[in-house]
Amino acid sequence: MKIIVTGGAGFLGSRLIELLLRRLDAGEPPIPFDRIVSLDLAECPVADPRVSSVVGDVASPELLDREVDEDVLGIYHLAAVLSGGSEENFDLALRVNVDGTRALLEAARRLGTAPRLVFTSSLAVFGGDPPEVVPEEWAEQPDSTYGATKAVGELLVNEYSRRGHVDGRICRLPTISVRPGRPNSAASSFASGIIREPLNGERAVCPVPHATRMWLSSPRAAVANLAHALEVDGERIGPWRGMNVPGICVTVGEMLDALERIGGDQARSLVDDAPDRSVMDIVCSWPGEFEVQRMLELGFVRDRSIDRMIRQYVEDFAPGAGRPAGQDEAGAETA
Numbered sequence: 001m002k003i004i005v006t007g008g009a010g011f012l013g014s015r016l017i018e019l020l021l022r023r024l025d026a027g028e029p030p031i032p033f034d035r036i037v038s039l040d041l042a043e044c045p046v047a048d049p050r051v052s053s054v055v056g057d058v059a060s061p062e063l064l065d066r067e068v069d070e071d072v073l074g075i076y077h078l079a080a081v082l083s084g085g086s087e088e089n090f091d092l093a094l095r096v097n098v099d100g101t102r103a104l105l106e107a108a109r110r111l112g113t114a115p116r117l118v119f120t121s122s123l124a125v126f127g128g129d130p131p132e133v134v135p136e137e138w139a140e141q142p143d144s145t146y147g148a149t150k151a152v153g154e155l156l157v158n159e160y161s162r163r164g165h166v167d168g169r170i171c172r173l174p175t176i177s178v179r180p181g182r183p184n185s186a187a188s189s190f191a192s193g194i195i196r197e198p199l200n201g202e203r204a205v206c207p208v209p210h211a212t213r214m215w216l217s218s219p220r221a222a223v224a225n226l227a228h229a230l231e232v233d234g235e236r237i238g239p240w241r242g243m244n245v246p247g248i249c250v251t252v253g254e255m256l257d258a259l260e261r262i263g264g265d266q267a268r269s270l271v272d273d274a275p276d277r278s279v280m281d282i283v284c285s286w287p288g289e290f291e292v293q294r295m296l297e298l299g300f301v302r303d304r305s306i307d308r309m310i311r312q313y314v315e316d317f318a319p320g321a322g323r324p325a326g327q328d329e330a331g332a333e334t335a
């Protein structure tokens with residue numbers, strides 16, 4: 001039986017596939033799959049005979065008809081146009097994030113087996129004037145195209161679940177930091193750049209005020225939580241399938257202080273303030289903290305501190321570091 005990962009060539013998708021394989025290697029994965037299919041516009045970088053890569057568009061019903069067959073045990077839906085890209089290209093965001101999600105749900109519905117389906121949403125579904133700490137049942141009120149398309153996706157996943165067509169799990173991920181590689185089209189890309197670039201000896205720009213509160217998760221905790229989301233009993237999630245995945249609340253100023261503690265004055269001096277209204281309009285509308293006690297009780301995890309998150313980046317990704325082997329949510333906090 002197979003698990004489909006849309007967006008399997010992406011940052012989180014490829015790391016999720018690696019983690020699922022490690023669980024398979026360790027024996028008795030909680031969900032009895034034996035192979036993984038990545039469905040992405042790009043080839044999945046994970047080289048393993050149990051992983052096959054289908055290169056194509058998630059919004060293509062023909063491709064989904066072919067790949068979403070009776071062998072499907074579970075689906076992770078990560079393929080998406082991110083926040084900056086969605087703001088720039090409204091039509092593409094609607095086609096991929098809304099039409100693609102609907103097409104995938106339709107393909108899953110036709111199976112008649114109500115497969116488990118994890119949908120990666122975002123705290124960008126929130127906006128307006130949220131409270132300091134957002135309660136679990138706080139309603140979506142997006143202030144961006146990305147947030148609006150994710151909110152539509154959430155409602156679709158929830159409705160297909162209510163009608164018994166899929167067993168959906170909506171993971172509103174925090175902003176991921178520290179992410180390796182180059183800046184991407186996410187408006188929150190700086191949340192990794194202001195740490196990663198200085199640690200690599202490069203200059204970085206901070207586009208938001210230092211008092212901006214960020215809701216952050218390390219890559220390790222985010223991927224562990226996605227793996228867990230497919231495993232958790234749907235009954236325990238309850239009728240509304242939206243879940244605010246645990247993160248930690250850190251101001252941008254606290255991130256820069258942590259950079260100085262770990263990388264020294266030299267690293268800190270490489271960050272220049274250059275306020276950018278287009279980034280602020282998106283990122284400053286996102287809440288900085290959420291109630292997560294129930295999520296921790298459901299077995300989701302969160303990071304302990306920004307210092308540990310930066311040290312993890314250095315261990316896992318900084319030049320010369322090896323990729324994590326056998327490390328799941330190491331360093332993360334549970335209920």
Ligand SMILES: NC(=O)c1ccc[n+]([C@@H]2O[C@H](COP(=O)([O-])OP(=O)(O)OC[C@H]3O[C@@H](n4cnc5c(N)ncnc54)[C@H](O)[C@@H]3O)[C@@H](O)[C@H]2O)c1
Nearest residue numbers: 007009010011012040041057058078079080120122173176
């Ligand atoms: N990284 C974060 O901070 C963060 C935060 C919240 C939510 N998310 C969500 O998590 C998911 C994964 O994010 P990521 O950081 O790995 O992003 P990513 O950009 O690295 O990966 C997304 C993948 O989707 C693929 N894709 C885009 N359009 C496609 C299409 N039409 N058909 C098939 N594949 C397509 C891309 O090729 C890419 O490999 C996304 O749904 C994103 O919205 C990410």
